[in-house]
Amino acid sequence: MFPGATADRTDADYVVVGAPLDRSTTFQPGTRFGPDRIRRFAASFEDYDHHTDRHFSDLGVHDAGDLHAWSDAAAYVDFLAGELTDVVDDGATPVLVGGEHTVSVAGVHAVDPDLFVCLDAHLDLRESFDGDPWSHACVTHRSLAAADHAVIVGARAGSEHEWERARESDVSLVAPETVRNRGAVAVEEAVDAAVDDPDVTTYLSVDIDAADPGVAPGTGTMEPGGLSAREMRDVVRAVAPMADGADVVEVNDRDDGQAATLGGQLLRAFVFAHAER
Known part of the structure; x- marks a missing residue:
């Protein structure tokens, strides 16, 4: 159980669901261990958050455990989506813990x-990677089949075609250097520019590899030049109040717990900031 996730399912405002899918990781596998590691290393955190003057255990969080993954990604994602839709239909906010992206x-x-x-x-x-349309490298492409716009924060790697695609009007980029220089304000401005409806529905996805590998080496495809732990936390706090669901993904077991610890902190930061709204 995620520490402090003590609410009953029927009374929950937030439902944590583990999704240990680990089939398309490009370089270092091990995301199947992500949900358990995030739960385990989150045990070191205080229940109390001084930023919001609240206790995590008072926020109505329920941990539904893991949904066992299998090799057919399309079928698993469909099954997982059904479980998360039940959470949404019950009036709770889904918080997904991966697993690959x-x-x-x-x-x-x-x-x-x-x-x-x-x-x-x-x-x-x-659209696909190594012939696999369900690769972790296709997530934003697939998400844009549902969403009208994507704001990508911290990106520093992609194919030539991807960078060309990112210049289209339905994608906004906030570079690591911009976050470093201007903080979460730069992300808030990008979100405001992307949508003009204050009631817009938003989904927040946190791939732990957005962090610099010196901060979170336990991930599948490390890319130097990334965000600090504080920068990621501030961005999550800024976006959380407008989000209707979130995830933390791509944590594996290839470090001493740095990535899992950051993942657990970001999950908590999301819940604390979201509950404030």
């Missing part, structure tokens, strides 16, 4: 957002 597509299907906001080292705008 492919599972985010299920969260997007459940929330059906107008806006997809993603912290990620990679653009993930490929």
Whole structure:
């Protein structure tokens, strides 16, 4: 159980769902261990958050455990989306814990957002990768089949075609250097520019590789030049109040817990900031 996720399912305002899919990781596999590691390393955190003057255990969080993954990604994502849709239909906010980034597509299907906001080292705008349309490298492309616009924060890697695709009007980029110089304000401005409806539905996806690998080395495809832990936390806090669902993905077991610890902190930051709204 995620520490502090003590609410009953019927009373929950937030439902944590683990999705240990681990089939298309390009470089370092191990995301199947992500949900358990995030739960385990989150045990070191205080229940109290001084930023919001609240206790995590008072926020109505329920941990539904993991949904066992299998090799057919399309079928698994469809099944996972059904489970998350039940969460949404019950009036709760789904918080998905991966697993490889492919599972985010299920969260997007459940929330059906107008806006997809993603912290990620990679653009993930490929239609397929190595012949696989369900690769983790295709998540933003797939999410744009549902969302009208994507704001990608922290991207610093992609194919030539992906960078060309990112120049189209339905994609906005906030570079790591921009976040470093201007903070979460730059992301808020990008979101405001992308949508003109204050009631827009938003999904927030946090790929842990948005962080610099010196901060979170336990991930599948490390890319130097990334965000700091503080920068990621501030962006999550800024976006959370407008989000209708979220995930933390791409944590694996290839470090001493740095990536999982950051993932757990960002999950908590999302819930604390979202509950404030």
